[in-house]
Amino acid sequence: MSLLYVFGLLGLLGIPVLIFIYIIKNKYTEQTISSTYLWSLSEKFIKRRIPINRLVGIISLILQILMVILISVLLAHPVITVPNAARAYCFVLDGSGSMNISLGEKTRFEAGKDEIRSMVRDASNGSEFTLIFAADTTDIVYERLTDKERALNILDSLDPAYVTPDIIETLDTVEGFFKDNNGTRIYLITDKNYEEVENIELINVTEGFPVAENYALTDVGYEVVDGSSLHVRGKAVSYTTAASLTVELYVNDDDKKPEDFVKYDTATVQTSSAASGLEEAHFELTCNVPAFKAVKVVITETDALAMDNEIRLYNTEAEKFSDTLIVSDTPFFVKANMEAAGNVDCTVVSTEEYEKGGYSGYGLYVFDGYDPVDNMPRDGAVWFFGPRSTVSGSNFSYQGDGTPKHMAEYSDVNSSTVVKSLLTGVSMTAFDLGKYSKCGVGGNVNTLISCDENPILFTCTNAYGNRETVFAFRLNDSSDFTMSSDCAVLFSNLLGYTFPTIVTQTEYYSGDTMLVHVPSGCSSIEVVTPSGQRNYIDTTSDIAEYKLGEVGVFDITMKMKSNEARSLRVFSSLAEEERFTEVVDFEFTVRGTYEETFFDGIYDDLMFIFIALAVIAVADFGVYCYEQYQLR
Amino acid sequence: MSDLIIDEEFLGQIELLQTLLKNCAAGAFGGSHKSKTFGSSCEFADYRDYIPGDDITKIDWNAFARFEKLYLKLYLDERQVHTRIYIDASRSIGYGKGGKNRQAIRLAAAFAYLAVCEMDRVSVYAVHDDKLEDLIVDMLGKESYINNIGKLNDIVFDGDSRISDAILPSKVGYGDGLSVIISDFLTDNDYVAAIDHLAAKKRDILCVQLLSEEELNPKFRGKMHFYDCEQSEKYYRKNINKEIINAYRLALEYATGKVRDCCYARGGEYILVSAEDSMSSVFLDKLMEGGVIK
Numbered sequence: 001m002s003l004l005y006v007f008g009l010l011g012l013l014g015i016p017v018l019i020f021i022y023i024i025k026n027k028y029t030e031q032t033i034s035s036t037y038l039w040s041l042s043e044k045f046i047k048r049r050i051p052i053n054r055l056v057g058i059i060s061l062i063l064q065i066l067m068v069i070l071i072s073v074l075l076a077h078p079v080i081t082v083p084n085a086a087r088a089y090c091f092v093l094d095g096s097g098s099m100n101i102s103l104g105e106k107t108r109f110e111a112g113k114d115e116i117r118s119m120v121r122d123a124s125n126g127s128e129f130t131l132i133f134a135a136d137t138t139d140i141v142y143e144r145l146t147d148k149e150r151a152l153n154i155l156d157s158l159d160p161a162y163v164t165p166d167i168i169e170t171l172d173t174v175e176g177f178f179k180d181n182n183g184t185r186i187y188l189i190t191d192k193n194y195e196e197v198e199n200i201e202l203i204n205v206t207e208g209f210p211v212a213e214n215y216a217l218t219d220v221g222y223e224v225v226d227g228s229s230l231h232v233r234g235k236a237v238s239y240t241t242a243a244s245l246t247v248e249l250y251v252n253d254d255d256k257k258p259e260d261f262v263k264y265d266t267a268t269v270q271t272s273s274a275a276s277g278l279e280e281a282h283f284e285l286t287c288n289v290p291a292f293k294a295v296k297v298v299i300t301e302t303d304a305l306a307m308d309n310e311i312r313l314y315n316t317e318a319e320k321f322s323d324t325l326i327v328s329d330t331p332f333f334v335k336a337n338m339e340a341a342g343n344v345d346c347t348v349v350s351t352e353e354y355e356k357g358g359y360s361g362y363g364l365y366v367f368d369g370y371d372p373v374d375n376m377p378r379d380g381a382v383w384f385f386g387p388r389s390t391v392s393g394s395n396f397s398y399q400g401d402g403t404p405k406h407m408a409e410y411s412d413v414n415s416s417t418v419v420k421s422l423l424t425g426v427s428m429t430a431f432d433l434g435k436y437s438k439c440g441v442g443g444n445v446n447t448l449i450s451c452d453e454n455p456i457l458f459t460c461t462n463a464y465g466n467r468e469t470v471f472a473f474r475l476n477d478s479s480d481f482t483m484s485s486d487c488a489v490l491f492s493n494l495l496g497y498t499f500p501t502i503v504t505q506t507e508y509y510s511g512d513t514m515l516v517h518v519p520s521g522c523s524s525i526e527v528v529t530p531s532g533q534r535n536y537i538d539t540t541s542d543i544a545e546y547k548l549g550e551v552g553v554f555d556i557t558m559k560m561k562s563n564e565a566r567s568l569r570v571f572s573s574l575a576e577e578e579r580f581t582e583v584v585d586f587e588f589t590v591r592g593t594y595e596e597t598f599f600d601g602i603y604d605d606l607m608f609i610f611i612a613l614a615v616i617a618v619a620d621f622g623v624y625c626y627e628q629y630q631l632r
Numbered sequence: 633m634s635d636l637i638i639d640e641e642f643l644g645q646i647e648l649l650q651t652l653l654k655n656c657a658a659g660a661f662g663g664s665h666k667s668k669t670f671g672s673s674c675e676f677a678d679y680r681d682y683i684p685g686d687d688i689t690k691i692d693w694n695a696f697a698r699f700e701k702l703y704l705k706l707y708l709d710e711r712q713v714h715t716r717i718y719i720d721a722s723r724s725i726g727y728g729k730g731g732k733n734r735q736a737i738r739l740a741a742a743f744a745y746l747a748v749c750e751m752d753r754v755s756v757y758a759v760h761d762d763k764l765e766d767l768i769v770d771m772l773g774k775e776s777y778i779n780n781i782g783k784l785n786d787i788v789f790d791g792d793s794r795i796s797d798a799i800l801p802s803k804v805g806y807g808d809g810l811s812v813i814i815s816d817f818l819t820d821n822d823y824v825a826a827i828d829h830l831a832a833k834k835r836d837i838l839c840v841q842l843l844s845e846e847e848l849n850p851k852f853r854g855k856m857h858f859y860d861c862e863q864s865e866k867y868y869r870k871n872i873n874k875e876i877i878n879a880y881r882l883a884l885e886y887a888t889g890k891v892r893d894c895c896y897a898r899g900g901e902y903i904l905v906s907a908e909d910s911m912s913s914v915f916l917d918k919l920m921e922g923g924v925i926k
Contacts, residue, residue, distance in 0.1 A: 028857040028869060034724040034732070036860040037818040038847060038883050039868040045882035046875060057871075630873035631853045 001080045004604070008075025014068040022061045056627050063620040070613045074606055085601025086126035088144065088183060091116045092174055092200075094190035095135030097510065097551075097578030099160040101191070102304045103209045109160040111205040112189040116155055119187070120148055126602030130177065130184065134170040135161035136511070136549055140177065146602075162307075162551045163511030164577050171588070174200075178590050183597025188588060198589035206582075212304030214239040216579045217247070220297055220311045220507075231286050232295055234311070238271045238279035239581050243301070245269055249285035250296040258553075258569060261296050264289070294569070307551045308579050312571040314506035323347070323361070327354045328368030333475035333482055334385060338366070341491035364498055369474055371398075378464040381498045386474035387437055395445060395460040395468055399438040408433045408451040408481070418446045418542045422459065422497055425489045434477040439470060446542075448490070457490075459497060467542075469494050497542070502558065506570045510551050510578075514570060516544045519558065528555040530572075548572040642738065643778070646745045649911055678751060678773060679703040706751060713809035714755065714770075715747035716835075718799065719787065720815030720842075721758035721765070726789025727861040730844025731907040736814045737784045739840055742911055743812050744768070748777045752809060758787050759815075762797035792862055796825035807834030814840045816847070817891045824894055837900030841891050844907045850880060 003009070033039075093116065099109035106114075120129060129151045131141040141158070145151050178186060178199060188194075189203045220234030236245045246268050250261035264287035271279035285297065292315055299309040326335055326348045338344050349359065351370040359365075365377045371389040376382060382394070390397045410428035413420045436456045441447075449457035456472040475482050500517030508514060516525060518539045525537040525544065530552025537544045548554060551574045558566045682691060682702035692705045717740045719725075726733040740756055747754045753772050758765040767787065768780045795815060804811065811830045817823060817839070830837050852872045860866035870876055888904050895902040903918045 026855060028855040030857045030859065031852075032727070032859040032861050034727040034730060034844065034847070034861050035816065035818040036858050036866050036868040037820070038880060038887060039858055039870070040866075041883035041887060042876060042879040045879040045886070047879070627873075630875065632874055 001078055004077035004079055006076060008077065009072050011068060011072030011075050014072070015065050018061070018064055018068060022057075022064075026057055056623055056630070060620060060623045060627070063616050063623065066616050067613060067620070070609055070616065074609050074613070077604065077606065080603040081126075082124070082601040082603060084598040086124040086128075087185065087596075087598050088128040088130070088181060089119060089123060090130040090132065090174075090177060090181070090184045090186040091119075092132045092134065092170065092186060092188045092190075093158070094165070094188070094192065095133050095158065095160045096165050096191075097160065097162040097574050098191055098305075098580065098583065099205075100162070100305060100307065100574075100578075101212055101214065101581060103206065103212070107160070108191045108205045112191075112203075113155055113158070115189055115203050115205065116187075117152055120151055120155075123148070124601035125604060126600060128184075130181070131155065132170070132173055132177065133158055134165035134173075136163055136165075136547075138165060138170040138173045140173065143177070144181075161510075161549065162572075162578065163549070163575050167585070167588075171590070175590050175592070178592050182592050183595050185594070185596075186590060192583045192585050194585050194588045196587035196589060198587075199592055199594050200588055200590055202588070211240055212581050213241070213243070214305045214308070214579060214581045215243060215245055215299050215301055215303045216305075216308035216574075216576075217297055217299060217311045218576060220313065222295055222313055228288050228290050229286060230289055230292060230295065231284060232297060232313075233282070233284045234297060236269050236271060236281045236283055236299060237579075239579055240279075242271050242273075242279045245271065245281065246300045247283045247285065248298045248300060249287060250298065251287060251289055251292050252294045252296070253289060253292050258294065261294075304581065305574070305579065308574045311507065311573055312553060312569075314569050314571065324364040324366060325349065325359055325362040326366045326368060327351055327359075327370050327372075328366070328385075329370075330476065331368060334366055334368045337475065337482070337487060337491045338495070340488055341495050344495060376462070376464075378466070381467040381469070382462060383469045383471070383494075383498070385471045386477065387439070387470065387472070393463040394470075395442045395462050396439040396458075396470055399440050402436045402438045402452065402454055404433045404436065404451050406452055407431060408436075408449050408456055410449055411447050416446055418459070418497075419448060421543060422446065422448055422490070422493045424493060426486045426493070427484075429484065429486060431480040431484060431486075433473055433481070436473040436477075439472050459494070461542075467498055469498065500542075502566075502568060503556070503570060506568075508548050508570060508572045509575045510548055510572050511575055512548050512572070514546045514548055514554075516546060516556070518542055518544055519560075522558050522560055524559045526557045526559075528557075530554065642741065643745075643781075645911060646742045649742065649915055678706045680706055680749075713747075713750070713752040714805050715743070715752045715810045715812070716804065717743055717754065717756045717812045718764070718795070718814065719756065719758050719767075719784075720793045720795065720813070721760050721787050721789050721791075722793035722815075722819075723790050723862045724816055724818060724860075725842070728844065728846070730846050732816060732842050732844050733787070733789045735905065735907040735909070736842055737787065738911060739814055739842070739905065739914065740812075741781050741784055742915065744771065744781060745777060746915075747810070748772070748774055756784065757798075757802075759793045759795055759798045761791055762794045764798045764802050792821070793819070794821045795823040796821070796829075799826040800829050804830060804833050804835060810836040810838060812838045812840060814842055816843055817841050818843075818847070818887065823891075827894055827898055827900060831898040831900065837895060837898060839891055839895045839900060839902045841888055841902070841904045842907060843888075843904065848884070848906055850877065 093112055095109070099107065099112065101108050103111055126146060128144040128146055130143045133139050133141045142151060142154055174186065178184065185201065186199060187201045187203055189205060191204065191206050193204060194202055216237045216239065218235045218237055220232065222230060222232045224230055230251070232249055236247055246266060248263055249265040250263050252258060252261045254260050265285040267283045267285055269281035269283050271281040274280040294312055294314045296310065296312045303309065324338065324344050324346045326346055328334060328348065329350050331348045335346055335348060338346055360377065360379055362380050364381045364383065366383040368385040371387050371391050373389050374392050376391050376393045387398055407430040409430045410423060410426065411419055413423050433451055433456070436451055436454065438454050441455055441458060441460065445455065445458045445460040447455040447458040459467065459469045462468040481487055500519050502517050502519060503514060516537055518525065518541065522539050525539055527535045527537060527546055529535065530550045537546050551572055554570050554572060556568050556570065679692065679695065680703065682704050686704050690704050692703050695703045719736050719740050725736055744754045744756060748771065753770050754768065755770055756768040758767055767783050771777055771780050793815070795813065827837055827839070855871045858868040892902040901922065903922055905914050905918065
């Protein structure tokens with residue numbers, strides 16, 4: 001036995017103090033009385049001498065000394081070492097989406113945590129606990145922790161994810177741990193059945209519970225017919241047995257109240273066995289609405305996992321500010337290609353007219369054969385064709401004319417995410433060029449085409465925070481390019497880049513990565529998750545990535561430098577593979593040899609001392625009460 | 633003694649007490665007188681107020697003519713009674729705030745007054761160790777009472793008292809009246825021999841056991857070390873609790889019973905008086921109820 005805080009024994013100094021107080025307190029009060037005759041005579045009339053009466057004082061002292069001793073021992077915190085009583089535990093807790101499925105009063109995940117809690121509590125003190133949590137990623141939450149309370153507290157803070165953990169990563173992590181701790185008993189707490197396990201003790205939390213019913217919606221999409229008829233189609237799936245399911249359609253058309261859905265249509269479908277092996281039923285719900293912001297499809301039946309019974313689809317037709325001003329004295333090629341590439345409302349002015357001033361409020365300014373050297377617009381994106389001067393505020397400098405020695409060539413699509421996005425659908429066939437302008441470029445430039453190692457088509461962000469696209473040649477100087485299909489695709493991609501759709505998709509599965517096109521002038525993008533967490537997306541690049549780790553509606557709010565704010569929503573469904581109520585995996589084998597190892601257990605539970613202290617305190621109080629009763 | 637115990641106020645009280653006793657009692661104090669205190673001899677002794685039922689032949693009509701009030705002429709009996717009062721003057725009577733000394737003196741004065749009123753001869757003694765101090769000897773009549781009773785104020789309560797050793801050698805008379813012993817009787821010393829002696833001398837005996845309230849109902853609790861005021865070598869050291877108090881009460885009962893039984897066995901009378909009792913309660917209640925006054 002050892003003492004954690006030896007100085008706690010200083011409390012024993014209280015014993016002489018207590019004895020001193022006892023002596024002081026028990027001093028007899030001296031008094032002279034007229035006669036001691038009756039008092040002495042009374043000795044003969046004491047009927048029976050109860051020993052406790054004579055011992056009351058000393059019993060009280062003994063009890064109080066015992067209390068002082070126990071308090072000192074408590075302060076000193078004795079730790080008793082018991083040889084070979086403890087062992088090491090490693091819990092691998094499955095945090096996959098299916099662990100959210102209910103087992104009745106609690107979820108599978110809660111049942112798994114209860115299993116771990118039970119084992120931790122039952123383990124001898126001094127045992128070591130390691131927790132590996134397999135969720136979005138597989139992490140060792142704590143390793144060889146001996147503090148039971150801390151281990152349990154950390155366990156309490158864990159919540160299941162909504163994705164399928166990477167089994168390879170999990171195995172690697174477990175094996176890595178086992179390699180260094182082969183005396184550790186590993187417990188896998190999961191809802192999956194593994195046909196083969198090795199060096200693992202499998203604890204299936206679903207054992208003893210009936211197979212749960214689970215319904216879900218999949219492949220839900222919508223189509224607007226004739227401008228006002230909304231058709232929503234999809235599949236209702238039953239993962240256990242055939243079921244008759246009721247599917248309801250709700251529509252929201254109010255941007256200010258995104259949760260106000262109005263019910264429009266209901267369908268009842270009977271699932272039947274499908275090629276997928278599941279019970280499935282197709283449904284189609286319709287309604288006539290002039291416009292809508294979002295639709296919600298719901299299965300009304302109650303099941304073990306509610307989160308996959310609802311899907312929301314948001315209308316991605318974002319407002320686009322596509323007014324374009326073309327400044328050119330020969331605008332034919334530019335205007336034709338832009339109008340062919342997208343829904344662009346073009347206004348053409350001559351350079352002479354433009355120089356008179358008064359042109360602002362456009363989403364895109366196209367300068368074809370004209371350079372606004374000192375008056376580049378600041379309120380919109382800018383395209384240059386064949387610049388011959390350095391324009392103040394732009395992200396390039398004119399360095400003279402160039403004569404091509406080789407054909408113009410496209411850049412490697414893997415050079416950046418933006419380049420890859422802008423060259424999507426482009427055949428990337430090299431082409432001849434009549435002449436071009438040599439441009440020196442600054443940082444963060446995405447070069448799409450170069451000629452003689454000079455960038456001749458590149459995009460960047462200018463000094464005013466607006467997107468800038470530079471064609472270092474005029475279209476009428478390259479008939480090959482203008483006439484190729486790549487030209488139209490590139491124009492389309494560049495218009496998309498200039499007027500980005502912030503998100504191209506609004507329905508995801510948990511675990512998917514959402515691509516966000518950061519618009520010009522955007523200062524911040526905030527994402528509020530279904531659980532209420534606030535995250536901020538990096539806006540320094542043109543396309544940002546965000547991993548959707550939860551199930552439900554994600555609110556995305558963009559704040560522009562002009563203090564304008566735009567909001568949109570996306571919906572993340574539970575990963576389909578996590579909706580299955582019963583999963584049989586092949587194996588979970590941890591390579592290595594388990595060598596059962598025990599080590600010294602530690603007993604430092606002070607509860608017994610507390611109880612003894614309480615009992616003695618009560619006894620002392622009883623003695624005191626008896627004494628007072630006797631002194632009545 | 634700093635303040636007088638026998639003063640005018642007290643004398644007024646016992647005068648009133650005497651009147652009350654006259655009204656309440658049919659006979660004379662003591663009751664065991666074999667002869668009338670005021671007889672038919674020719675020696676005039678005193679006057680007293682007429683009480684309906686008195687022999688009207690003894691009314692002094694001359695006095696009635698003068699004072700327009702009926703007085704009875706009293707004559708000394710030939711067998712004159714001698715009341716002897718013994719006061720325990722030990723330290724245990726005088727010690728502390730119990731007031732036993734004050735009560736002892738008052739009782740003695742009251743008994744003396746009642747005796748004087750009955751034309752008894754009265755002597756009062758203080759018992760110091762084995763000696764009797766003559767405080768008042770052969771006092772007769774009210775005038776003498778007024779003149780002498782103040783001497784009781786001078787009693788010094790100190791030392792021990794051995795009642796038997798003091799009374800036995802003294803002259804106690806023979807069959808001529810009442811002997812009153814006022815003491816707390818809380819002693820191992822012999823007092824039975826004195827009672828026996830008085831009984832043998834055909835004296836009427838009245839033992840007044842005088843205890844303070846502290847002795848009758850002790851309030852002490854907890855660890856106490858008592859010293860005896862008379863003998864410092866005597867002490868009692870105990871944790872006074874319920875058990876001890878119960879034993880004390882039994883001891884008190886025993887001690888008082890012992891004195892009482894001793895008196896009754898010898899044809900005497902006994903009363904237990906608290907130092908806080910009023911004279912009226914002692915005489916009207918205890919003495920009358922006990923049959924001492926008939």
